[in-house]
Amino acid sequence: MKTRYFLTLIAGCAFFLISCSSDDEGPGVTPPTLDDELQSLIDDLDFYTLPASDDYANIPQDPNNALSADKVNLGKQLYHETALGGNPRIPGVGSEGTYSCASCHHVAAGFQAGLKQGISEGGVGFGTIGESRILNPEYITWTDSLDVQPIRTPTAMNTAYQDVMLWNGQFGATGTNAGTEANWTPGTPIAVNNLGFQGVETQAIAGFAVHRQKINEAFLDGYPEYKAQFDAVYGTYNKDDETLKQLTGLAIAAYERTLLPTEAPFQRYLKGETTALTDEQKQGAILFFGKAGCTSCHTGPALNSMQFEAIGMNELKGANTFNTDGPKNERLGRGGFTKNADDNYKFKVPQLYNLKDVNFLGHGGNFTSVRQIIQYKNAAIPQNIEVPTSQLASEFVALNLTPEEIDQLTAFIEDGLYDNNLVRYVPESIPSGNFFPVNDSESQDDDGIMGGF
Secondary structure, three states: OHHHHHHHHHHHHHHHHHHHOOOOOOOOOOOOOHHHHHHHHHOOHHHHOOOOOOOOOOOOOOOOOOOOHHHHHHHHHHHHOHHHOOOOOOOOOOOOOOOOHHHOOEHHHOOEOOOOOOOOOOEEOOOOOOOOOEEOHHHOOOHHHOOOOOOOOOOOOOHHHOOOEOOOOOEOOOHHHOOOHHHOOOOOHHHHHHHOOOHHHHHHHHHHHHOOOOOOHHHHHHOHHHHHHHHHHHOOOOOOHHHHHHHHHHHHHHHHHOOOOOOOHHHHHHOOOHHHOOHHHHHHHHHHHOOOOHHHOOEOOOOEOOOEEOOOOOOOOOOOOOOOOOOOHHHHEHHHHHOOHHHOOEEEOOOOOOOOOOOOEOOOOOEOOHHHHHHHHHHOOOOOOOOOHHHOOOOOOOOOOOHHHHHHHHHHHHHHOOOOOHHHHOOOOOOOOOEEOOOOOOOOOOOOOEEOO
Protein backbone atom coordinates (compact mmCIF):
# COMPACT_ATOMS: atom_id res chain seq x y z
CA MET A 1 0.00 0.00 0.00
CA LYS A 2 2.78 2.42 0.96
CA THR A 3 4.67 1.58 -2.27
CA ARG A 4 1.58 2.21 -4.44
CA TYR A 5 0.98 5.54 -2.64
CA PHE A 6 4.61 6.60 -3.14
CA LEU A 7 4.55 5.79 -6.88
CA THR A 8 1.28 7.65 -7.31
CA LEU A 9 2.77 10.69 -5.56
CA ILE A 10 5.86 10.66 -7.83
CA ALA A 11 3.74 10.39 -10.94
CA GLY A 12 1.55 13.28 -9.80
CA CYS A 13 4.55 15.50 -9.10
CA ALA A 14 6.07 14.67 -12.49
CA PHE A 15 2.84 15.59 -14.26
CA PHE A 16 2.71 18.85 -12.28
CA LEU A 17 6.27 19.77 -13.22
CA ILE A 18 5.74 18.97 -16.89
CA SER A 19 2.47 20.88 -17.07
CA CYS A 20 4.04 23.94 -15.43
CA SER A 21 7.22 23.95 -17.52
CA SER A 22 5.72 26.40 -20.04
CA ASP A 23 2.64 28.32 -19.01
CA ASP A 24 2.12 29.74 -22.49
CA GLU A 25 3.52 27.18 -24.88
CA GLY A 26 2.00 23.97 -23.58
CA PRO A 27 3.71 20.61 -22.94
CA GLY A 28 6.79 19.93 -25.08
CA VAL A 29 6.69 23.22 -27.06
CA THR A 30 9.98 25.15 -27.38
CA PRO A 31 9.66 28.92 -26.78
CA PRO A 32 10.31 30.98 -29.92
CA THR A 33 13.88 32.21 -30.44
CA LEU A 34 14.99 35.60 -31.76
CA ASP A 35 15.57 33.88 -35.10
CA ASP A 36 12.03 32.50 -35.14
CA GLU A 37 10.59 35.94 -34.42
CA LEU A 38 12.78 37.75 -36.93
CA GLN A 39 12.24 35.30 -39.76
CA SER A 40 8.48 35.32 -39.20
CA LEU A 41 8.56 39.10 -39.68
CA ILE A 42 10.78 39.00 -42.77
CA ASP A 43 8.67 36.22 -44.29
CA ASP A 44 10.59 36.05 -47.62
CA LEU A 45 14.35 35.98 -46.96
CA ASP A 46 15.18 35.95 -50.67
CA PHE A 47 13.35 39.25 -51.20
CA TYR A 48 16.00 41.05 -49.11
CA THR A 49 19.01 39.10 -50.39
CA LEU A 50 21.51 40.84 -52.68
CA PRO A 51 22.99 38.92 -55.63
CA ALA A 52 26.73 38.38 -55.80
CA SER A 53 28.56 41.29 -57.40
CA ASP A 54 29.54 39.11 -60.37
CA ASP A 55 26.10 37.52 -60.75
CA TYR A 56 25.35 39.70 -63.74
CA ALA A 57 22.20 37.82 -64.69
CA ASN A 58 20.53 38.77 -61.40
CA ILE A 59 21.83 42.30 -60.80
CA PRO A 60 19.18 44.82 -61.92
CA GLN A 61 20.49 46.52 -65.05
CA ASP A 62 19.55 48.74 -67.94
CA PRO A 63 18.71 46.55 -70.96
CA ASN A 64 20.64 49.09 -73.04
CA ASN A 65 23.78 48.63 -70.93
CA ALA A 66 24.30 44.91 -70.37
CA LEU A 67 26.81 44.02 -67.66
CA SER A 68 29.97 42.08 -68.40
CA ALA A 69 33.17 41.42 -66.49
CA ASP A 70 35.26 43.46 -68.94
CA LYS A 71 32.89 46.43 -68.86
CA VAL A 72 32.70 46.41 -65.07
CA ASN A 73 36.50 46.25 -64.78
CA LEU A 74 36.87 49.16 -67.21
CA GLY A 75 34.31 51.14 -65.23
CA LYS A 76 36.11 50.40 -61.97
CA GLN A 77 39.26 52.03 -63.30
CA LEU A 78 37.52 54.98 -64.96
CA TYR A 79 35.51 55.68 -61.81
CA HIS A 80 38.75 56.15 -59.85
CA GLU A 81 40.77 57.73 -62.66
CA THR A 82 41.93 61.18 -61.59
CA ALA A 83 43.48 61.80 -65.02
CA LEU A 84 39.91 62.28 -66.30
CA GLY A 85 39.74 65.48 -64.23
CA GLY A 86 40.98 67.43 -67.21
CA ASN A 87 38.45 70.24 -67.60
CA PRO A 88 38.59 72.38 -64.43
CA ARG A 89 36.73 75.65 -64.42
CA ILE A 90 39.82 77.38 -63.03
CA PRO A 91 42.77 76.15 -65.09
CA GLY A 92 46.38 76.74 -64.30
CA VAL A 93 46.22 76.46 -60.50
CA GLY A 94 47.01 72.78 -60.18
CA SER A 95 43.54 71.22 -60.31
CA GLU A 96 43.98 69.34 -63.57
CA GLY A 97 44.21 65.59 -63.07
CA THR A 98 43.42 65.74 -59.36
CA TYR A 99 39.80 64.57 -59.09
CA SER A 100 37.59 61.66 -60.08
CA CYS A 101 34.12 60.23 -59.50
CA ALA A 102 35.60 58.69 -56.37
CA SER A 103 36.62 62.09 -54.99
CA CYS A 104 33.10 62.44 -53.57
CA HIS A 105 31.95 58.80 -53.69
CA HIS A 106 34.82 56.82 -52.22
CA VAL A 107 35.18 53.52 -50.44
CA ALA A 108 36.47 55.03 -47.19
CA ALA A 109 33.03 56.54 -46.54
CA GLY A 110 30.88 53.76 -47.97
CA PHE A 111 31.05 55.36 -51.44
CA GLN A 112 29.77 58.65 -50.05
CA ALA A 113 31.86 61.72 -49.16
CA GLY A 114 33.58 61.98 -45.80
CA LEU A 115 32.50 65.62 -45.62
CA LYS A 116 29.19 67.35 -45.13
CA GLN A 117 29.67 68.71 -48.64
CA GLY A 118 31.96 66.83 -50.99
CA ILE A 119 34.54 68.85 -52.94
CA SER A 120 35.90 67.67 -56.28
CA GLU A 121 37.61 70.41 -58.31
CA GLY A 122 38.82 73.12 -55.93
CA GLY A 123 39.64 70.88 -53.00
CA VAL A 124 42.93 69.70 -51.53
CA GLY A 125 43.82 67.08 -48.96
CA PHE A 126 41.93 63.97 -47.97
CA GLY A 127 42.69 62.42 -44.56
CA THR A 128 41.45 58.93 -43.77
CA ILE A 129 37.81 58.99 -44.91
CA GLY A 130 37.89 62.28 -46.79
CA GLU A 131 37.32 64.31 -43.62
CA SER A 132 40.37 66.53 -44.18
CA ARG A 133 39.56 67.74 -47.68
CA ILE A 134 39.44 71.55 -47.65
CA LEU A 135 39.18 74.50 -49.99
CA ASN A 136 42.21 74.99 -52.22
CA PRO A 137 43.62 78.40 -51.22
CA GLU A 138 43.80 79.27 -54.94
CA TYR A 139 39.98 79.22 -54.98
CA ILE A 140 39.37 81.58 -52.05
CA THR A 141 38.24 84.34 -54.40
CA TRP A 142 36.65 81.87 -56.81
CA THR A 143 34.41 79.79 -54.55
CA ASP A 144 31.58 80.02 -57.06
CA SER A 145 33.77 77.88 -59.33
CA LEU A 146 34.11 75.02 -56.85
CA ASP A 147 32.69 71.67 -57.88
CA VAL A 148 30.30 71.29 -54.95
CA GLN A 149 26.61 70.43 -54.81
CA PRO A 150 23.91 72.23 -52.77
CA ILE A 151 22.79 68.92 -51.28
CA ARG A 152 24.67 66.10 -49.57
CA THR A 153 26.51 63.60 -51.75
CA PRO A 154 24.49 60.36 -52.04
CA THR A 155 26.18 56.98 -52.05
CA ALA A 156 27.09 55.15 -55.25
CA MET A 157 26.40 51.83 -53.48
CA ASN A 158 23.24 49.84 -54.18
CA THR A 159 22.43 52.04 -57.17
CA ALA A 160 21.33 48.91 -59.03
CA TYR A 161 18.12 49.19 -57.00
CA GLN A 162 17.36 52.74 -58.14
CA ASP A 163 15.86 53.44 -61.54
CA VAL A 164 16.29 57.19 -61.05
CA MET A 165 19.17 58.98 -59.38
CA LEU A 166 19.84 61.88 -57.00
CA TRP A 167 17.71 62.95 -54.06
CA ASN A 168 15.12 64.44 -56.44
CA GLY A 169 15.29 61.58 -58.95
CA GLN A 170 15.98 63.86 -61.91
CA PHE A 171 18.25 61.44 -63.77
CA GLY A 172 16.63 58.51 -65.55
CA ALA A 173 14.40 58.27 -68.60
CA THR A 174 12.22 55.29 -67.71
CA GLY A 175 10.17 53.79 -64.89
CA THR A 176 9.71 56.36 -62.13
CA ASN A 177 10.42 59.23 -64.54
CA ALA A 178 8.04 58.11 -67.28
CA GLY A 179 5.90 61.13 -68.15
CA THR A 180 8.40 63.75 -66.96
CA GLU A 181 9.78 64.49 -70.43
CA ALA A 182 8.59 68.12 -70.31
CA ASN A 183 11.10 68.72 -67.51
CA TRP A 184 14.14 67.45 -69.42
CA THR A 185 15.28 71.01 -70.07
CA PRO A 186 17.51 71.43 -73.16
CA GLY A 187 20.97 72.71 -72.38
CA THR A 188 20.98 71.32 -68.84
CA PRO A 189 22.39 68.04 -67.47
CA ILE A 190 18.81 66.71 -67.22
CA ALA A 191 18.62 66.74 -71.03
CA VAL A 192 20.81 63.61 -70.97
CA ASN A 193 17.58 61.77 -70.11
CA ASN A 194 16.78 62.04 -73.81
CA LEU A 195 19.36 59.31 -74.47
CA GLY A 196 16.83 56.91 -72.95
CA PHE A 197 18.93 55.26 -70.25
CA GLN A 198 18.01 54.47 -66.66
CA GLY A 199 19.18 56.64 -63.79
CA VAL A 200 22.64 55.24 -63.02
CA GLU A 201 23.70 55.42 -66.67
CA THR A 202 22.19 58.88 -67.17
CA GLN A 203 23.90 60.30 -64.10
CA ALA A 204 27.29 58.83 -65.06
CA ILE A 205 27.08 60.36 -68.54
CA ALA A 206 25.77 63.73 -67.31
CA GLY A 207 28.41 63.78 -64.60
CA PHE A 208 31.16 64.31 -67.16
CA ALA A 209 30.02 67.87 -67.83
CA VAL A 210 28.78 68.55 -64.30
CA HIS A 211 32.04 67.45 -62.71
CA ARG A 212 34.37 68.88 -65.37
CA GLN A 213 35.81 65.62 -66.61
CA LYS A 214 37.27 65.11 -70.05
CA ILE A 215 37.84 62.16 -72.37
CA ASN A 216 38.77 62.22 -76.04
CA GLU A 217 40.71 60.22 -78.61
CA ALA A 218 43.96 61.81 -77.45
CA PHE A 219 43.29 60.50 -73.94
CA LEU A 220 42.93 56.94 -75.25
CA ASP A 221 46.05 57.31 -77.38
CA GLY A 222 47.92 58.52 -74.32
CA TYR A 223 46.84 55.51 -72.26
CA PRO A 224 47.01 52.39 -74.49
CA GLU A 225 45.69 50.20 -71.67
CA TYR A 226 42.41 52.13 -71.71
CA LYS A 227 42.26 52.01 -75.51
CA ALA A 228 42.68 48.24 -75.47
CA GLN A 229 39.91 47.89 -72.91
CA PHE A 230 37.52 50.17 -74.85
CA ASP A 231 38.18 48.11 -77.97
CA ALA A 232 37.54 44.85 -76.10
CA VAL A 233 34.29 46.07 -74.52
CA TYR A 234 32.77 48.11 -77.35
CA GLY A 235 34.32 46.70 -80.54
CA THR A 236 33.98 49.23 -83.35
CA TYR A 237 32.89 52.64 -82.07
CA ASN A 238 33.15 56.31 -82.98
CA LYS A 239 35.91 58.20 -81.21
CA ASP A 240 34.30 61.62 -81.14
CA ASP A 241 34.13 63.30 -77.74
CA GLU A 242 30.39 62.78 -77.20
CA THR A 243 30.50 59.08 -78.03
CA LEU A 244 33.51 58.50 -75.80
CA LYS A 245 31.81 60.37 -72.97
CA GLN A 246 28.73 58.16 -73.34
CA LEU A 247 30.72 54.92 -73.50
CA THR A 248 32.76 55.97 -70.46
CA GLY A 249 29.57 56.74 -68.54
CA LEU A 250 28.08 53.35 -69.44
CA ALA A 251 31.18 51.54 -68.17
CA ILE A 252 31.18 53.53 -64.93
CA ALA A 253 27.47 52.81 -64.45
CA ALA A 254 28.07 49.09 -65.02
CA TYR A 255 30.69 49.14 -62.27
CA GLU A 256 28.44 51.10 -59.90
CA ARG A 257 25.69 48.52 -60.29
CA THR A 258 28.04 45.90 -58.81
CA LEU A 259 28.74 47.91 -55.62
CA LEU A 260 26.70 45.60 -53.41
CA PRO A 261 27.37 45.09 -49.65
CA THR A 262 26.96 41.32 -49.87
CA GLU A 263 29.29 40.59 -46.94
CA ALA A 264 27.27 42.59 -44.40
CA PRO A 265 26.17 40.44 -41.42
CA PHE A 266 22.48 40.79 -42.34
CA GLN A 267 23.16 39.54 -45.86
CA ARG A 268 25.07 36.58 -44.45
CA TYR A 269 22.19 35.96 -42.04
CA LEU A 270 19.69 35.91 -44.90
CA LYS A 271 21.79 33.21 -46.57
CA GLY A 272 21.58 30.95 -43.52
CA GLU A 273 24.45 32.09 -41.27
CA THR A 274 22.29 32.74 -38.21
CA THR A 275 25.27 33.63 -36.00
CA ALA A 276 26.27 36.50 -38.31
CA LEU A 277 24.01 38.86 -36.31
CA THR A 278 24.42 39.38 -32.58
CA ASP A 279 21.37 39.09 -30.32
CA GLU A 280 21.25 42.88 -30.02
CA GLN A 281 21.34 43.25 -33.81
CA LYS A 282 18.59 40.63 -34.15
CA GLN A 283 16.46 42.55 -31.64
CA GLY A 284 17.08 45.68 -33.70
CA ALA A 285 16.09 43.85 -36.87
CA ILE A 286 12.88 42.69 -35.19
CA LEU A 287 12.12 46.33 -34.44
CA PHE A 288 13.06 47.34 -38.00
CA PHE A 289 10.67 44.84 -39.56
CA GLY A 290 8.08 45.21 -36.79
CA LYS A 291 7.32 47.92 -34.25
CA ALA A 292 9.42 50.70 -35.83
CA GLY A 293 7.75 50.22 -39.21
CA CYS A 294 10.95 50.97 -41.14
CA THR A 295 9.98 48.75 -44.06
CA SER A 296 7.07 50.99 -44.97
CA CYS A 297 9.75 52.97 -46.84
CA HIS A 298 13.03 51.03 -46.58
CA THR A 299 12.48 47.71 -48.29
CA GLY A 300 13.95 45.27 -50.79
CA PRO A 301 17.59 44.13 -51.01
CA ALA A 302 18.99 47.68 -50.66
CA LEU A 303 16.51 48.70 -47.92
CA ASN A 304 15.48 51.72 -49.97
CA SER A 305 12.63 52.58 -52.32
CA MET A 306 11.68 54.85 -55.20
CA GLN A 307 9.32 56.73 -52.91
CA PHE A 308 9.83 60.44 -52.32
CA GLU A 309 8.92 61.48 -48.78
CA ALA A 310 9.06 64.65 -46.69
CA ILE A 311 10.22 64.23 -43.11
CA GLY A 312 11.19 67.83 -42.45
CA MET A 313 14.99 67.59 -42.32
CA ASN A 314 17.07 70.77 -42.59
CA GLU A 315 18.86 71.68 -45.80
CA LEU A 316 22.58 71.72 -46.54
CA LYS A 317 24.00 75.05 -45.36
CA GLY A 318 26.09 76.62 -42.64
CA ALA A 319 29.77 76.43 -41.72
CA ASN A 320 32.16 74.68 -44.11
CA THR A 321 29.67 74.66 -46.97
CA PHE A 322 29.85 76.64 -50.19
CA ASN A 323 27.35 78.03 -52.69
CA THR A 324 24.30 76.99 -50.68
CA ASP A 325 22.71 80.43 -50.23
CA GLY A 326 19.72 81.62 -52.19
CA PRO A 327 16.94 79.62 -53.83
CA LYS A 328 17.94 76.18 -55.04
CA ASN A 329 15.74 73.68 -56.85
CA GLU A 330 17.49 70.92 -54.92
CA ARG A 331 15.98 72.24 -51.67
CA LEU A 332 12.53 71.45 -53.01
CA GLY A 333 13.39 67.81 -53.53
CA ARG A 334 11.24 66.02 -56.07
CA GLY A 335 9.23 69.18 -56.64
CA GLY A 336 12.31 71.01 -57.85
CA PHE A 337 12.40 68.57 -60.77
CA THR A 338 8.72 67.88 -61.46
CA LYS A 339 7.59 71.49 -60.77
CA ASN A 340 4.61 69.96 -59.00
CA ALA A 341 3.97 71.70 -55.68
CA ASP A 342 2.67 68.45 -54.21
CA ASP A 343 6.21 67.06 -54.58
CA ASN A 344 7.93 69.90 -52.74
CA TYR A 345 10.28 68.93 -49.87
CA LYS A 346 10.00 65.26 -50.75
CA PHE A 347 13.29 63.40 -51.12
CA LYS A 348 14.08 59.92 -52.35
CA VAL A 349 14.18 57.24 -49.66
CA PRO A 350 17.88 56.30 -49.28
CA GLN A 351 19.52 52.90 -48.90
CA LEU A 352 20.76 51.99 -45.40
CA TYR A 353 23.96 49.97 -45.82
CA ASN A 354 27.40 51.12 -44.60
CA LEU A 355 26.33 54.28 -42.82
CA LYS A 356 28.69 53.80 -39.87
CA ASP A 357 31.63 55.46 -41.61
CA VAL A 358 29.60 58.53 -42.57
CA ASN A 359 29.66 61.53 -40.23
CA PHE A 360 26.93 63.48 -42.03
CA LEU A 361 23.52 61.99 -42.79
CA GLY A 362 20.24 63.19 -44.24
CA HIS A 363 19.95 65.12 -47.51
CA GLY A 364 21.28 68.19 -45.69
CA GLY A 365 23.99 66.37 -43.75
CA ASN A 366 22.60 67.66 -40.46
CA PHE A 367 22.82 64.41 -38.52
CA THR A 368 26.14 63.02 -37.35
CA SER A 369 25.11 59.44 -36.59
CA VAL A 370 22.52 56.78 -37.31
CA ARG A 371 21.38 57.09 -33.71
CA GLN A 372 20.55 60.77 -34.19
CA ILE A 373 18.33 60.00 -37.16
CA ILE A 374 16.54 57.23 -35.28
CA GLN A 375 15.97 59.61 -32.37
CA TYR A 376 14.68 62.23 -34.81
CA LYS A 377 12.23 59.81 -36.39
CA ASN A 378 11.24 58.48 -32.98
CA ALA A 379 10.22 61.98 -31.83
CA ALA A 380 8.78 62.99 -35.24
CA ILE A 381 9.29 66.72 -34.69
CA PRO A 382 10.38 68.33 -37.99
CA GLN A 383 13.53 70.46 -38.09
CA ASN A 384 12.76 72.55 -41.14
CA ILE A 385 10.00 75.07 -40.41
CA GLU A 386 9.69 75.79 -44.15
CA VAL A 387 8.16 72.36 -44.75
CA PRO A 388 4.36 72.59 -44.52
CA THR A 389 2.77 70.03 -42.22
CA SER A 390 0.57 68.98 -45.13
CA GLN A 391 3.67 67.76 -46.98
CA LEU A 392 5.00 65.53 -44.21
CA ALA A 393 4.86 61.79 -44.82
CA SER A 394 2.05 59.91 -43.09
CA GLU A 395 4.72 57.57 -41.71
CA PHE A 396 6.45 60.49 -39.93
CA VAL A 397 4.86 59.85 -36.54
CA ALA A 398 6.27 59.17 -33.07
CA LEU A 399 7.49 55.58 -32.85
CA ASN A 400 7.47 55.29 -29.04
CA LEU A 401 10.77 53.43 -28.98
CA THR A 402 12.45 53.09 -25.61
CA PRO A 403 16.14 54.06 -25.16
CA GLU A 404 17.01 50.36 -25.17
CA GLU A 405 15.10 49.82 -28.41
CA ILE A 406 16.89 52.79 -29.99
CA ASP A 407 20.18 51.13 -29.04
CA GLN A 408 19.06 47.87 -30.62
CA LEU A 409 17.83 49.48 -33.83
CA THR A 410 21.05 51.48 -34.07
CA ALA A 411 23.11 48.29 -33.65
CA PHE A 412 21.23 46.60 -36.49
CA ILE A 413 21.59 49.49 -38.95
CA GLU A 414 25.14 50.50 -38.03
CA ASP A 415 26.70 47.06 -37.61
CA GLY A 416 24.26 44.51 -39.00
CA LEU A 417 24.16 46.37 -42.33
CA TYR A 418 27.90 47.07 -42.44
CA ASP A 419 30.11 45.38 -45.05
CA ASN A 420 33.68 45.83 -43.81
CA ASN A 421 35.32 44.62 -47.01
CA LEU A 422 34.21 47.15 -49.63
CA VAL A 423 37.84 47.65 -50.62
CA ARG A 424 37.37 44.62 -52.86
CA TYR A 425 35.61 47.00 -55.26
CA VAL A 426 38.64 49.29 -55.58
CA PRO A 427 41.53 48.81 -58.05
CA GLU A 428 45.05 48.53 -56.68
CA SER A 429 46.17 51.06 -59.28
CA ILE A 430 44.84 52.88 -62.34
CA PRO A 431 46.38 53.05 -65.84
CA SER A 432 47.51 56.67 -65.45
CA GLY A 433 49.57 55.75 -62.40
CA ASN A 434 47.93 58.61 -60.49
CA PHE A 435 46.89 58.57 -56.87
CA PHE A 436 43.15 58.28 -56.16
CA PRO A 437 40.44 59.11 -55.17
CA VAL A 438 42.18 62.54 -55.31
CA ASN A 439 45.59 63.36 -56.70
CA ASP A 440 46.63 66.78 -55.39
CA SER A 441 50.07 66.97 -53.82
CA GLU A 442 48.71 67.69 -50.34
CA SER A 443 46.71 64.46 -50.23
CA GLN A 444 49.20 61.96 -51.57
CA ASP A 445 50.59 60.96 -48.16
CA ASP A 446 47.20 60.76 -46.45
CA ASP A 447 45.98 57.45 -45.02
CA GLY A 448 43.02 57.09 -47.35
CA ILE A 449 44.92 57.59 -50.59
CA MET A 450 45.58 54.66 -52.91
CA GLY A 451 47.43 53.97 -56.14
CA GLY A 452 50.40 55.87 -57.49
CA PHE A 453 53.45 54.39 -59.15
